[in-house]
Ligand SMILES: [Zn+2]
């Protein structure tokens with residue numbers, strides 16, 4: 001197409017898409033596109049409407065505004081040729097525009113007061129650009145990845161403390177809204193659907209209202225036609241679901257009710273974290289030998305495959321240190337914190353890779369068993385683990401947990 005610039009279409013097919021029936025680029029476009037390097041690709045997904053998406057990645061900062069990030073530039077259309085052409089036209093308009101930024105409106109039409117801005121002439125968006133106003137409860141509106149990270153304002157009176165909200169457009173075009181509140185001490189999940197985002201939120205909120213005003217929950221272990229033994233239950237009156245009952249399964253050592261499993265074995269946390277690393281690995285991998293006996297694979301391992309054995313050792317060692325030392329075997333505190341320890345383990349694994357000089361692409365993959373056994377690696381792990389209890393105490397103190 002334009003011989004002199006660095007525009008690099010991804011495939012031949014896309015190149016032809018941009019040059020239809022003698023379409024030419026204006027001198028202005030030519031000079032504009034010769035100043036930076038970019039690539040355009042077109043994708044197609046029948047489940048979405050419109051189904052064609054043109055995406056342009058720009059490698060050079062182009063918009064006449066210092067705070068604009070180089071996010072991929074996107075346009076959807078029913079026709080692939082028009083998708084690319086519209087994308088190009090909108091892009092040129094945004095580069096040429098003398099912007100005037102105003103508060104962005106979400107898809108319900110509510111103006112955001114968090115400073116997220118949109119140019120009223122060309123539609124260019126900059127997050128957290130204008131001075132922030134009064135606090136609103138907002139959530140990420142996931143419009144099929146097209147307005148990535150864009151926020152919407154909650155219209156209903158959701159509990160503000162620790163109630164995660166999210167919403168967006170599902171495949172097929174229905175709008176959804178999801179909330180993760182705690183109702184009567186039970187962490188739960190509520191989903192509403194509708195023709196608009198506001199309708200979906202209203203549907204979810206009416207479920208929330210019914211569940212939080214239920215006078216006395218009557219729990220059933222049969223959830224969606226399936227008997228659950230782990231304590232997960234549903235209220236027969238209001239439909240509230242969550243870990244409401246004691247597990248029916250018990251620890252193999254002490255008979256304490258627990259749904260915690262190591263491989264195929266039920267073990268309470270105390271008995272899990274009194275195992276040695278080798279004992280733990282042996283129990284944890286016991287189900288692998290029996291795989292052919294028709295046992296269902298856990299949904300997680302079906303999705304992600306089995307965790308690398310060295311990563312599993314890492315996690316066990318970090319959890320064990322945390323449970324026995326930092327949390328003094330306080331199961332509730334430990335459970336509330338557990339997800340953070342995954343990040344700590346990741347950082348620790350990185351430090352170990354550095355210690356033995358693993359760099360570049362290699363460093364992204366995990367250590368293998370030989371590398372794990374390396375004395376330098378073991379010493380890095382031990383140093384970090386000694387500091388873990390103090391580190392957790394510090395973080396909890398900042399969160400006001402040790403007044
Ligand atoms: Zn503008």
Ligand SMILES: [Zn+2]
Nearest residue numbers: 214217235238
């Ligand atoms: Zn109920």
Ligand SMILES: [Zn+2]
Nearest residue numbers: 251254268271
């Ligand atoms: Zn036990």
